[in-house]
Amino acid sequence: AATKKYQFDVVVSNVSRLCHAKPVVTVNGRLPGPTIYAREGDRLIVNVTNYAQYNMTIHWHGVKQLRNGWADGPAYVTQCPIRSGGSYTYHFNVTGQRGTLWWHAHILWLRATVHGAIVIMPEQGVPYPFPQPYQETELILGEWWNADVEKVEQQGNLLGLPPNTSDAHTINGKPGPLFPCPEKHTYALEVESGKTYLLRIINAALNDDLFFAIAGHSMTVVEIDATYCKPFNTSALVIAPGQTTNVLVRADQAPGRYFMATRSFMDIPIPVDNKTATAILQYRGVPTTVVPVMPQLPAPNDTSFVASFSDQLRSLNSPRYPASVPLDVDRRLFYTIGLGVNPCPTCLNGTRLTASLNNITFVLPQVALLQAHYYDMKGVFRLDFPDKPPTSFNYTGTPLTANLGTSLGTRLSRIAFNSTVELVLQDTNLLMVESHPFHLHGYNFFVVGTGIGNFDPAKDPETFNLIDPPERNTVGVPTGGWTAIRFRADNPGVWFMHCHLEVHTSWGLKMAFVVENGDGPEESILPPPMDLPPC
Numbered sequence: 001a002a003t004k005k006y007q008f009d010v011v012v013s014n015v016s017r018l019c020h021a022k023p024v025v026t027v028n029g030r031l032p033g034p035t036i037y038a039r040e041g042d043r044l045i046v047n048v049t050n051y052a053q054y055n056m057t058i059h060w061h062g063v064k065q066l067r068n069g070w071a072d073g074p075a076y077v078t079q080c081p082i083r084s085g086g087s088y089t090y091h092f093n094v095t096g097q098r099g100t101l102w103w104h105a106h107i108l109w110l111r112a113t114v115h116g117a118i119v120i121m122p123e124q125g126v127p128y129p130f131p132q133p134y135q136e137t138e139l140i141l142g143e144w145w146n147a148d149v150e151k152v153e154q155q156g157n158l159l160g161l162p163p164n165t166s167d168a169h170t171i172n173g174k175p176g177p178l179f180p181c182p183e184k185h186t187y188a189l190e191v192e193s194g195k196t197y198l199l200r201i202i203n204a205a206l207n208d209d210l211f212f213a214i215a216g217h218s219m220t221v222v223e224i225d226a227t228y229c230k231p232f233n234t235s236a237l238v239i240a241p242g243q244t245t246n247v248l249v250r251a252d253q254a255p256g257r258y259f260m261a262t263r264s265f266m267d268i269p270i271p272v273d274n275k276t277a278t279a280i281l282q283y284r285g286v287p288t289t290v291v292p293v294m295p296q297l298p299a300p301n302d303t304s305f306v307a308s309f310s311d312q313l314r315s316l317n318s319p320r321y322p323a324s325v326p327l328d329v330d331r332r333l334f335y336t337i338g339l340g341v342n343p344c345p346t347c348l349n350g351t352r353l354t355a356s357l358n359n360i361t362f363v364l365p366q367v368a369l370l371q372a373h374y375y376d377m378k379g380v381f382r383l384d385f386p387d388k389p390p391t392s393f394n395y396t397g398t399p400l401t402a403n404l405g406t407s408l409g410t411r412l413s414r415i416a417f418n419s420t421v422e423l424v425l426q427d428t429n430l431l432m433v434e435s436h437p438f439h440l441h442g443y444n445f446f447v448v449g450t451g452i453g454n455f456d457p458a459k460d461p462e463t464f465n466l467i468d469p470p471e472r473n474t475v476g477v478p479t480g481g482w483t484a485i486r487f488r489a490d491n492p493g494v495w496f497m498h499c500h501l502e503v504h505t506s507w508g509l510k511m512a513f514v515v516e517n518g519d520g521p522e523e524s525i526l527p528p529p530m531d532l533p534p535c
């Protein structure tokens with residue numbers, strides 16, 4: 001194993017898209033930011049120096065950070081922010097993991113422009129468990145706002161309403177020719193006829209589940225969230241914010257130019273966001289004057305496409321990469337996801353939208369939760385997050401529009417070291433149903449079951465897949481449905497869990513687990529680094 005060093009300078013750069021220039025926070029002046037390359041088992045040392053006027057933290061999304069929450073990054077959860085003029089060095093190993101992950105700012109909405117790919121190659125000499133591609137590349141799907149993204153977030157808070165949607169989707173930072181001023185802002189991938197390419201697709205959008213397709217070309221899904229899956233072919237894929245999907249694509253069509261396209265998946269009756277970002281799959285030698293062919297994307301509200309796509313995801317579960325699904329459960333958790341309305345004296349109409357788990361809207365403290373836990377500081381958080389909602393009700397029945405208030409709190413759930421946890425996330429019709437991509441820090445989990453309507457604890461577990469369920473770090477809870485995940489709590493620390501739609505995170509759709517230390521010398525949280533930013 002090697003040690004790889006990276007320098008991340010957080011700087012404000014002038015960036016132009018859609019004929020519109022604005023100052024944006026970037027890493028090293030690049031949008032998307034630099035890719036981190038490593039091999040399984042390597043040690044990464046990333047020095048982040050903050051030259052911008054914003055507080056900053058960086059999260060390595062999907063890196064397990066074994067015993068090492070100090071390098072995880074969510075602001076006020078595992079660290080206080082790196083202030084303007086300050087710096088912090090993230091030290092971490094990528095052990096027992098290989099594939100595509102990504103990094104992003106984990107404070108306010110700054111990840112809109114502060115993000116990039118993490119590519120972890122298998123150990124030297126270890127092949128992929130699928131045909132070796134001729135070449136590989138990252139495709140980062142994102143969003144662009146003409147307005148300052150922090151102003152968009154604040155405007156949402158002030159009005160007490162959902163903030164504006166973005167002005168464009170992007171592929172590797174570029175919206176493509178269906179948007180104004182595409183000349184410099186179209187990404188093209190040149191391919192050779194007959195060769196196979198590995199595309200590492202990342203959804204870095206703030207608030208949109210996305211469909212992705214390539215005109216004329218079928219894709220073979222081989223990996224999700226840096227875990228290998230049983231390969232299957234598909235003409236389109238769906239990817240939630242936070243997720244990654246690796247596909248093989250063979251340049252087996254008539255030499256030409258083909259659009260790769262992405263647009264939102266949204267199966268609720270709010271105004272449909274139809275904007276489509278495109279990039280070009282360019283066969284070598286074909287003149288760039290040839291007009292590219294457009295792919296057929298699923299309809300924006302195609303719930304059944306999403307369900308059947310998700311249904312095809314299975315862990316590879318080979319002798320070398322077994323799916324170690326917990327078969328027994330020590331701790332059963334049932335969390336309802338709700339939207340709500342709370343009083344807000346500083347908001348223009350006196351109320352604001354909130355979101356909650358088990359009716360609790362999470363409030364971040366002024367110090368970092370991990371420090372408070374490690375040093376046993378009193379009064380920062382309570383360890384009484386409830387294992388189930390205060391009352392049971394018909395979660396997904398007719399919309400519940402009364403008594404939408406939630407309780408505010410910094411309440412965490414204590415989990416015994418090495419216990420096995422089953423968590424059912426249940427969407428509700430509090431205000432309205434909606435799909436929510438949930439991300440757990442510090443772990444991968446197995447998605448053992450999912451369904452529409454109310455979870456039935458008597459019947460649904462009988463249908464769980466305990467053989468080869470998909471293993472991931474972010475899972476979409478379907479609109480008006482539920483998802484069950486299992487994991488073994490073998491990583492001590494304070495681990496954030498939240499909806500990866502940034503708008504919902506801002507509204508409080510988040511909580512954290514305190515996983516206790518074990519008894520052994522290798523079962524405790526490591527000591528904090530000396531340069532951990534002060535609170």
Ligand code: C2O
Nearest residue numbers: 059061074242439
């Ligand atoms: Cu990708 Cu808590 O984040």
